[in-house]
Amino acid sequence: MRRLAGLALVAALCVPAAAQQASTGTVGVAKVRRGTMKLLVRVQGTVRPEQVYRLKSTIEGRIETVVKKANSWSDERDPIGTLLTKEMAALVDSNSSTPTGELEDRWQRVFQAVPIACPGRCFVVKVYAQPGTPTQAGTLLAEAAGKLRLVGRVRPGDTAWVREGQLVRFWDKKDPERRQAAKIERFVRDVQGEKVVPGGTFTVLLTPDAWLAAGAEWEGLIEAEVKKDVLSVPTKALLVKDGVAFLPIRVSTGVSTYDETEIVAGVPDGAPVLVLDAAGAAGLERHAPEPEPMERFALEKGELVPKKKPKPVPAEPEDELAPAPPPVRIEPERWERRRTRQKPGAIDVFPDDRPRGGKDDRYPSDIR
Numbered sequence: 290m291r292r293l294a295g296l297a298l299v300a301a302l303c304v305p306a307a308a309q310q311a312s313t314g315t316v317g318v319a320k321v322r323r324g325t326m327k328l329l330v331r332v333q334g335t336v337r338p339e340q341v342y343r344l345k346s347t348i349e350g351r352i353e354t355v356v357k358k359a360n361s362w363s364d365e366r367d368p369i370g371t372l373l374t375k376e377m378a379a380l381v382d383s384n385s386s387t388p389t390g391e392l393e394d395r396w397q398r399v400f401q402a403v404p405i406a407c408p409g410r411c412f413v414v415k416v417y418a419q420p421g422t423p424t425q426a427g428t429l430l431a432e433a434a435g436k437l438r439l440v441g442r443v444r445p446g447d448t449a450w451v452r453e454g455q456l457v458r459f460w461d462k463k464d465p466e467r468r469q470a471a472k473i474e475r476f477v478r479d480v481q482g483e484k485v486v487p488g489g490t491f492t493v494l495l496t497p498d499a500w501l502a503a504g505a506e507w508e509g510l511i512e513a514e515v516k517k518d519v520l521s522v523p524t525k526a527l528l529v530k531d532g533v534a535f536l537p538i539r540v541s542t543g544v545s546t547y548d549e550t551e552i553v554a555g556v557p558d559g560a561p562v563l564v565l566d567a568a569g570a571a572g573l574e575r576h577a578p579e580p581e582p583m584e585r586f587a588l589e590k591g592e593l594v595p596k597k598k599p600k601p602v603p604a605e606p607e608d609e610l611a612p613a614p615p616p617v618r619i620e621p622e623r624w625e626r627r628r629t630r631q632k633p634g635a636i637d638v639f640p641d642d643r644p645r646g647g648k649d650d651r652y653p654s655d656i657r
Contacts, residue, residue: 319523321538326521330450330511332441332457336495338414338503340435346428348403350374352418355405357431360502361413368406369431370418405430412437412495414503437500439471439507443489446578450513451476457493459509461501469499473511524578528563535563 355370357363405418411433418430439459443451453476460468476491501507527534540555556562 319526321520321522323518323520326516326519327512328450328514328516330443330447330513331508332443332447332459332491332511333506333508334439334441336501336503336505336507337438337440338412338434338436339438341414341432342407342435343429344369344405344407344431344433346372346403346424346426346430348372348374349425350403350423352405352420352422352424352430353402355416355418355420357413357416359413359415362410362497362500363407363413363433364410365404365406365408368404369413369416369433370405370420372403372405372424374401374403407433407435409435410497411435412500412503434503437495437503439493439495439501441491441493441509443476443491444578445488445580448478448487448489448580451489451491451511453491455511455513457491457509457511459493459501459507462506462508465508469501471495471499530563530565533561535561 350373353371353373357367357369363369413431413433415432416430417432424430439457441457441459451473453473455473456470457473458468458470460466471493473491474494476489478489479487495501522536527536529535538555541553543551543553545551
């Protein structure tokens with residue numbers, strides 16, 4: 290008998306070869322694995338600058354230095370650059386042989402340099418200032434943000450796993466190798482109507498230790514839970530028909546007709562299988578995580594009063610069984626040796642009352 294190795298659905302999915310060739314999707318092979326399963330939530334979003342303000346010149350003068358670039362952090366002690374008053378700029382221009390630093394030290398009490406700085410720690414979004422450019426009062430020099438936040442989107446099937454305080458590992462889509470981590474500061478579910486299950490949105494406050502450029506698109510992972518010693522398969526491997534999930538697995542086949550095929554190994558007797566033609570396979574659903582029920586969402590918002598669970602009804606006591614009779618103890622049979630008187634001249638014979646189950650080689654005349 291010739292044995293063929295094929296793929297069945299436990300579910301056995303029967304699709305003509307022409308339909309398989311017409312499919313443009315990718316097909317791979319994975320294995321059912323037992324071990325540790327990490328529940329990873331994939332998220333993505335953008336970086337949003339907040340409390341954005343514009344830094345403008347307050348004097349008439351000239352831009353002397355610019356040390357910060359866009360997408361960097363700055364504060365009062367680490368300014369973006371410096372401005373010179375028009376008087377100090379004139380002195381620097383008239384004494385070209387004297388270094389600028391020496392002139393500033395000499396005239397700093399009279400003409401102090403003006404720093405281009407944020408009122409506190411800020412994230413520099415844009416820099417318009419150029420060294421050596423003259424400025425007027427009100428000239429726009431830079432744009433900065435007081436806070437920088439990640440805004441992440443959570444799919445409806447993943448909202449049950451996301452909580453405030455969880456660690457998010459994120460990276461820029463353009464630079465996936467540079468990965469960073471920060472904690473979720475706030476998570477809210479989106480209100481999308483009573484008949485639509487909402488997704489969710491969370492925010493992460495960025496710091497100089499972990500940040501991305503303003504407006505950047507990012508991706509990330511949240512490790513929600515870890516389960517040990519479980520069987521798992523890729524979610525994409527599961528197919529759903531009428532709410533029941535089926536898994537395509539490898540089987541060994543024997544003889545085949547157009548109606549039936551012998552299964553030699555790979556699936557137990559009585560396992561449900563999924564049989565589809567080309568039209569049925571086109572409308573087959575893919576397995577996906579179930580979204581949170583609306584009742585739970587409304588319960589957390591305080592719009593739904595939880596139903597009281599009915600008290601369990603105690604089961605009626607069953608008829609008491611009669612006590613079992615005490616065990617009967619069988620005493621072993623006691624054997625007593627009987628003495629027989631032999632007459633003189635009688636023939637020695639074995640008595641009938643010798644011990645049962647034992648072997649006695651003595652003659653009756655030897656027993657006294």
